[in-house]
Amino acid sequence: xxxxxxxxxxxxxxxxxxxxxxxxxxxxxxxxxxxxxxxxxxxxxxxxxxxxxxxxxxxxxxxxxxxxxxxxxxxxxxxxxxxxxxxxxxxxxxxxxxxxxxxxxxxxxxxxxxxxxxxxxxxxxxxxxxxxxxxxxxxxxxxxxxxxxxxxxxxxxxxxxxxxxxxxxxxxxxxxxxxxxxxxxxxxxxxxxxxxxxxxxxxxxxxxxxxxxxxxxxxxxxxxxxxxxxxxxxxxxxxxxxxxxxxxxxxxxxxxxxxxxxxxxxxxxxxxxxxxxxxxxxxxxxxxxxxxxxxxxxxxxxxxxxxxxxxxxxxxxxxxxxxxxxxxxxxxxxxxxxxxxxxxxxxxxxxxxxxxxxxxxxxxxxxxxxxxxxxxxxxxxxxxxxxxxxxxxxxxxxxxxxxxxxxxxxxxxxxxxxxxxxxxxxxxxxxxxxxxxxxxxxxxxxxxxxxxxxxxxxxxxxxxxxxxxxxxxxxxxxxxxxxxxxxxxxxxxxxxxxxxxxxxxxxxxxxxxxxxxxxxxxxxxxxxxxxxxxxxxxxxxxxxxxxxxxxxxxxxxxxxxxxxxxxxxxxxxxxxxxxxxxxxxxxxxxxxxxxxxxxxxxxxxxxxxxxxxxxxxxxxxxxxxxxxxxxx
Numbered sequence: 001x002x003x004x005x006x007x008x009x010x011x012x013x014x015x016x017x018x019x020x021x022x023x024x025x026x027x028x029x030x031x032x033x034x035x036x037x038x039x040x041x042x043x044x045x046x047x048x049x050x051x052x053x054x055x056x057x058x059x060x061x062x063x064x065x066x067x068x069x070x071x072x073x074x075x076x077x078x079x080x081x082x083x084x085x086x087x088x089x090x091x092x093x094x095x096x097x098x099x100x101x102x103x104x105x106x107x108x109x110x111x112x113x114x115x116x117x118x119x120x121x122x123x124x125x126x127x128x129x130x131x132x133x134x135x136x137x138x139x140x141x142x143x144x145x146x147x148x149x150x151x152x153x154x155x156x157x158x159x160x161x162x163x164x165x166x167x168x169x170x171x172x173x174x175x176x177x178x179x180x181x182x183x184x185x186x187x188x189x190x191x192x193x194x195x196x197x198x199x200x201x202x203x204x205x206x207x208x209x210x211x212x213x214x215x216x217x218x219x220x221x222x223x224x225x226x227x228x229x230x231x232x233x234x235x236x237x238x239x240x241x242x243x244x245x246x247x248x249x250x251x252x253x254x255x256x257x258x259x260x261x262x263x264x265x266x267x268x269x270x271x272x273x274x275x276x277x278x279x280x281x282x283x284x285x286x287x288x289x290x291x292x293x294x295x296x297x298x299x300x301x302x303x304x305x306x307x308x309x310x311x312x313x314x315x316x317x318x319x320x321x322x323x324x325x326x327x328x329x330x331x332x333x334x335x336x337x338x339x340x341x342x343x344x345x346x347x348x349x350x351x352x353x354x355x356x357x358x359x360x361x362x363x364x365x366x367x368x369x370x371x372x373x374x375x376x377x378x379x380x381x382x383x384x385x386x387x388x389x390x391x392x393x394x395x396x397x398x399x400x401x402x403x404x405x406x407x408x409x410x411x412x413x414x415x416x417x418x419x420x421x422x423x424x425x426x427x428x429x430x431x432x433x434x435x436x437x438x439x440x441x442x443x444x445x446x447x448x449x450x451x452x453x454x455x456x457x458x459x460x461x462x463x464x465x466x467x468x469x470x471x472x473x474x475x476x477x478x479x480x481x482x483x484x485x486x487x488x489x490x491x492x493x494x495x496x497x498x499x500x501x502x503x504x505x506x507x508x509x510x511x512x513x514x515x516x517x518x519x520x521x522x523x524x525x526x527x528x529x530x531x532x533x534x535x536x537x538x539x540x541x542x543x544x545x546x547x548x549x550x551x552x553x554x555x556x557x558x559x560x561x562x563x564x565x566x567x568x569x570x571x572x573x574x575x576x577x578x579x580x581x582x583x584x585x586x587x588x589x590x591x592x593x594x595x596x597x598x599x600x601x602x603x604x605x606x607x608x609x610x611x612x613x614x615x616x617x618x619x620x621x622x623x624x625x626x627x628x629x630x631x632x
Contacts, residue, residue, distance in 0.1 A: 196218070319342065340362050363382040
């Protein structure tokens with residue numbers, strides 16, 4: 001409450017300083033004004049005056065039209081006082097309001113700067129103070145620092161700038177007690193270290209409130225971040241930053257941390273920081289502990305044997321981040337409304353089970369992560385992918401219930417993974433896919449999955465080799481399987497039902513070296529549009545007797561054929577008419593009751609047509625009787 005009151009007082013102060021005049025009456029035109037190193041002002045007609053060559057004041061508003069710089073300060077050890085006047089540009093690209101290059105000990109205060117490309121630009125400058133300024137509606141930057149140190153930006157109001165404050169290769173600066181509203185990005189640090197960012201109020205940004213990129217060792221204390229539309233704090237390749245007593249509320253996604261090496265994830269962020277009034281648990285080098293159930297954001301960095309259970313986390317870049325973490329258990333949590341529900345980076349031998357992961361951009365992402373088990377989770381309505389893997393191997397993804405908003409499982413450069421008995425259901429979106437293997441995601445085992453209702457394709461293979469696709473139910477998709485540049489895959493015992501196109505091949509496919517059956521008597525795949533008969537058996541299909549394998553191959557295209565197509569789905573007995581996994585007297589009776597029928601009969605039952613000749617004859621009844629007593 002005390003902080004809110006202080007912010008209100010600061011806001012009122014800014015209102016009183018500037019009056020927030022919306023109807024500016026410009027006085028002068030488009031000539032650059034110089035405050036020279038000798039103290040002189042050029043042109044002499046400029047609306048700037050000084051009686052001591054130390055304090056320079058604006059005497060009226062300035063309108064600047066052009067794409068260069070309105071005011072260039074070339075003198076050190078001065079105060080530039082706007083006296084509440086306005087410096088306004090015409091929105092030209094590359095225009096700058098006030099520019100300082102290799103300057104020191106300059107104060108800029110009490111000026112409103114608007115409609116320039118960059119309001120204030122500092123390069124190679126130090127000990128500059130910018131305070132009590134109103135910086136609004138500029139085309140790119142409010143304040144830009146390059147290679148500048150020991151500067152102070154405080155008690156300013158930043159409003160409707162694409163980037164409020166940006167530091168590039170700038171260190172040891174103080175950004176404090178600013179009010180920042182409706183900026184696209186509020187504070188952005190690039191390759192900038194040892195800065196202090198404290199007691200700023202940031203609200204209603206369109207993108208990032210804080211963004212740190214390649215920026216280590218900064219101190220970020222007591223900032224209030226609220227009502228942002230996308231990202232609260234995003235740390236990218238930035239380590240050893242210290243966060244204390246920052247609050248994040250009413251936003252899009254509050255915390256997000258990424259890196260390309262494990263040290264990038266090592267930061268000092270304690271539970272005094274809160275997300276939606278719940279503490280942040282950012283643990284490094286911990287072992288054998290349980291995360292408290294009141295967590296608002298969780299990061300486990302280089303941790304071992306951590307239990308994460310019964311949490312409910314929403315509105316973060318990651319609900320749960322594992323970086324370099326091993327042998328941990330994530331069970332019975334709810335992660336919803338984040339960019340990533342679970343983000344694994346360089347993490348191995350973890351169990352992720354019985355979680356409810358919904359309405360995220362990506363449900364689970366694994367990067368450079370191996371030997372993890374992801375099982376018995378519910379993933380639904382995640383916008384991009386339910387599970388996505390990059391350079392991740394030897395993971396088991398099993399028995400998950402996946403209801404895709406877009407794509408189900410996608411793998412890039414990820415080898416030796418096993419996808420087993422997952423239930424994947426699409427939403428019939430035009431370009432959604434169930435399982436995607438790309439770019440050397442080879443030696444993948446896809447066993448026993450149900451893959452249905454994907455508008456584009458059930459399984460897609462491209463630039464991947466030596467995969468085994470066995471025993472899956474692939475139905476009601478635009479394409480059952482789509483194969484681009486791929487070879488040496490084994491595809492058998494799958495059930496292709498009601499796909500618009502059962503299988504399709506890209507132009508450069510090496511399709512003639514894929515295997516579509518497991519030889520005789522194991523057989524190939526079940527294709528619901530196969531119209532062959534089953535009078536014969538044997539490896540050459542030249543011996544009398546039904547065997548559940550079609551007498552002729554199923555032709556996929558000129559280079560692909562299933563030599564031994566199944567006449568009933570794999571795992572079923574062709575003679576088991578009633579589907580109870582046993583050939584009994586009731587199956588014989590059922591076949592006899594349909595004797596003499598063909599598909600024109602109202603009670604036609606194709607299960608009684610054992611040899612698939614579109615007629616239930618005595619040979620069908622005899623065939624069932626001959627297999628009496630068999631079971632699966």
